Amino acid sequence: MSTGFLQSVRALIALKPKQKLTAQYLLSLGVAVLLAFLVGAGIMLLSGYDPITCYGAMFQGALGRPRALGNTLAKTVTLCLTGLAMSLAAKAGIFNVGGEGQLYLGGLAAAIVGAGMEGAPGWLIILCAILAAMAAGGAYAFLPGWLKVKLKVNEVVTTILLNTAAIYFCSYVANGPLKTAERGIASGTAMVSKAAWFTPLIRLSNLTTGVFYAAAVALIVWYLMTRSTVGFEMKITGTNERFARYGGIRAERLMLWGMVLSGMICGIVGFIEVFGLHHRFLTTISSEFYFDGMLVAMIMRYQPVGVILMSFFFAILNIGGSAMELSAGISSELMLIVQSIIIFFMAAEGGISEMVRAHAAARRVRRAAKRAERGQAL
Amino acid sequence: MSEIFNLLLFQNTLRTATPVVLCAMGCLLSDQVGIMNIGVDGMMLMGAFFAVLGSYLFGSWAMGLLFAAGIGVLLGLFYYVFSIKFKSDEFIIGVALNILAGGLTVFLLRTLFGVKGSFSGPGIVPLPTIRIPWLEGVPVLGAVLSGNTLLVYVSWLLVLGIWVLLYKTPLGFHLRASGEAPEALRASGRSPERMKRLASVLCGLLAALSGAHLSLGYLTMFSENMSASRGFVAVACVIFGASNPPRVFLAALLFGFIDALGLRLQRYIPSDLTSMAPYVITVAMMVVVVLLRRKKQRSTL
Secondary structure, three states: OOHHHHHHHHHHHHHOHHHOOOHHHHHHHHHHHHHHHHHHHHHHHHOOOOHHHHHHHHHHHHHOOHHHHHHHHHHHHHHHHHHHHHHHHHHOOOOOOOHHHHHHHHHHHHHHHHHHOOOOOHHHHHHHHHHHHHHHHHHHHHHHHHHHHHHOOOHHHHHHHHHHHHHHHHHHHHHOOOOOOOOOOOOEOOOOOHHHOOOEOOOOOOOEOHHHHHHHHHHHHHHHHHOOHHHHHHHHHHHOHHHHHHOOOOHHHHHHHHHHHHHHHHHHHHHHHHHHHHOOOEOOOOOOHHHHHHHHHHHOOOOHHHHHHHHHHHHHHHHHHHHHHHHHOOOOHHHHHHHHHHHHHHHHHHHHHHHHHHHHHHHHHHHHHHHHHHHHHO | OOOOOOHHHHHHHHHHHHHHHHHHHHHHHHHHOOOOOOOHHHHHHHHHHHHHHHHHHHOOHHHHHHHHHHHHHHHHHHHHHHHHHOOOOHHHHHHHHHHHHHHHHHHHHHHHOOOOOEEEOOOOOOOOEEOOHHHHOOHHHHHHHOOEEHHHHHHHHHHHHHHHHHHHOHHHHHHHHHHHOHHHHHHOOOOHHHHHHHHHHHHHHHHHHHHHHHHHOOOOEEEOOOOOOHHHHHHHHHHHOOOOHHHHHHHHHHHHHHHHHHHHHOOOOOHHHHHHHHHHHHHHHHHHHHHHHHHHHHHHO
């Protein structure tokens, strides 16, 4: 790429404020969160609960004790990785909604490797399991990516349908051919070799040494997206595909790679869940984790640093929501409602502020016209 | 073989295809005006819940349908306001709407009915089944085509009605124009926004009614996440039916057939695999249709 081209691309991206997290955007985000909490409080009042007790229980349950904090941090890791997976693909101009299925397959592949390599040293098992998880997740993302790039088949629809297919497939494997012989496990595979288990960092919490693997992945993604040429090319492709092609970027290959990398990250999330938490593949390994991460990514406009920070907030809502259900008795799904309200506000933010601005401008014009009229009358 | 391929298979096909047909007809309208609605899955779920709520509260299936229709219209309007008025990303709004629907229905299920997972009871009145006396005499057709629930027949009429609306009436022409050439429509003195609003509201209505068929049609119950991605299947049907009502209808029927076949095969094949098949085949069909379309384009060039 020539420097002239690079400069013009920089100018092009600078012209698109939607791509950046501006101060105004962050301010709107604060307002949106506040409003969403108020709506949540309204729902609590309507269903006969005290909002202050509920929200108190939520924050206490997410941050109050070391164990709770550990769980919140572990959740942050999951949200952050899935959010980054979404961001990476979205930045390249392709939407990966199939992370849930990729996560399942990655977890299953990791569990199979982990159980099959009984007796091998821990580090070797972990290495092989990571590779297997990445391969499974990546391959499952390659399919819709390839269909999108080569045949222009809508990737949002294919990835969603493939999610359902993957979850059923994993359920079949965990209930059928690879069902563990142990008693008391409803639907799961055999246990991963103990040598490879992650060690908990905070006692009794879900936070394990898996967080270091996650940190490494996050760092690589951050570097790839913001500091590398590939990331820059992806950004251009995502912003304006035709312009990118004009500049000699092989847009299709980048989109495909964005998708595959995204799938690999999802596979790694599955691997971390298996080796850190369940020590085997269970059909309940994820409850729509990817969709939570996807929301975080969308709210933060696919900016890696923003995604990492926002993950923590959403983890508080998530872990705190369950604690709130236990102590205050209100259904934790309320937090899903609050989260989606934040997203509605943020998605409409640009349009609403534009409307407000247009309205204000129209009023100014009207007032000026009136003043001018009065001036003439005098 | 006769245990699998019998009349019941075709009866089941109609049952399982109908929600997809209804929802796909809604998506089709939305698609024609240029709004990609991937929030229909959530709308379907909300419709299913509110249909049960209405039916349970008033002891009448008609109130169930009315409740579902009401929430559907609201959600359609909501989708329109966000995607067109506020210029939000349709994809984000759709995903968020699906999550909202998942959260809200479970929340209401626990708060209003105090149950987890699913709610069923004798208080829920199912949709009526309609018998066509003169058809019942016909050997095979009678057993399949007569005695279905109300919405099955409504869905057939809709396919015809929407086709006539879109291709034979001025309103349909304006609807299609608002998606293909909004500025041309505006130049002719009509508002493309109004057309988009109309289509979006109808889309919400139909998606919610498809949900009502899920919860009141042949199962009188609501369970968490009972739409099970059928909304997305409907979107897929619209894509490979190229937004043409009869073709979309056939695609939905095919999905229903595979789904029904899977149910009947469960005795021989693990249920997870039979449940997986419709989704895999839907993706495969999408690919085949795109390939065929490309081939056609190449041969005309």
